[in-house]
Amino acid sequence: MVASLKSGDQAAIGFLYDNYSAALFGVIVRIVETHPPSPSDRENAEDVLQDVFVKIWRNISSYDPSKGKLYTWLINIARNTAIDSLRVKDHKLKSKIQSIDNSVRSINRQYSVSIHPDHIGLKTLVNKMKPEHKQLIDKLYFEGYTQEEAAEELKIPLGTVKTRARTAISQLRELFIEKDTTLK
Numbered sequence: 001m002v003a004s005l006k007s008g009d010q011a012a013i014g015f016l017y018d019n020y021s022a023a024l025f026g027v028i029v030r031i032v033e034t035h036p037p038s039p040s041d042r043e044n045a046e047d048v049l050q051d052v053f054v055k056i057w058r059n060i061s062s063y064d065p066s067k068g069k070l071y072t073w074l075i076n077i078a079r080n081t082a083i084d085s086l087r088v089k090d091h092k093l094k095s096k097i098q099s100i101d102n103s104v105r106s107i108n109r110q111y112s113v114s115i116h117p118d119h120i121g122l123k124t125l126v127n128k129m130k131p132e133h134k135q136l137i138d139k140l141y142f143e144g145y146t147q148e149e150a151a152e153e154l155k156i157p158l159g160t161v162k163t164r165a166r167t168a169i170s171q172l173r174e175l176f177i178e179k180d181t182t183l184k
Contacts, residue, residue: 002070005060013057020071024078025049031082048085052078125175133168140165 004012029045055077063073126137139150147165151158 002060002063002065005056006063013053016056016074017053020074021049021053023071024052024074027075027078028052028082031079032086044085044089045082048082049078051085052081055081125172128175129168129171133164133171136161136164137168137172 001012001015005016025045028048029041032044032048033041052074056074059077063070067073126134129137135154136150139145139153140147145153147161148158151161154161
């Protein structure tokens with residue numbers, strides 16, 4: 001059978017499809033099926049099965065019987081193609097979804113939304129903080145940087161930014177409590 005496939009015999013690919021498509025389809029369905037299953041899952045699995053047989057037809061010359069059985073090779077192609085289809089689907093979905101940070105920033109720019117932290121005395125409290133914490137709070141909360149952007153701008157590791165931000169927020173919380181108790 002492998003020799004017939006390698007020679008381009010269409011009857012051999014037909015035989016392969018008739019005898020192996022159900023097993024390959026089962027593998028594909030288990031990978032692409034969502035919970036709960038949807039009608040589009042079956043359509044997607046059918047498309048993947050078609051892609052699998054195209055790949056088999058195009059790549060049969062790369063099959064080496066000394067490395068494993070034909071069935072194992074077919075299953076691996078089906079499995080990898082199904083996983084690739086999920087990755088492509090996931091990538092398309094993620095590219096359509098705008099991150100919440102970008103949405104908030106674009107809305108703020110579009111409608112000139114501005115934050116006035118001095119109404120609650122925040123700027124005064126921030127000025128009492130350690131310089132590295134003050135600088136980070138300015139970038140993250142007053143200038144609207146993401147943690148990644150702040151790390152790049154300040155030329156420090158992202159982990160350091162995250163740690164300093166947590167510490168700075170804790171320090172601000174303490175300063176607010178002190179301010180609140182002195183006002184009472």
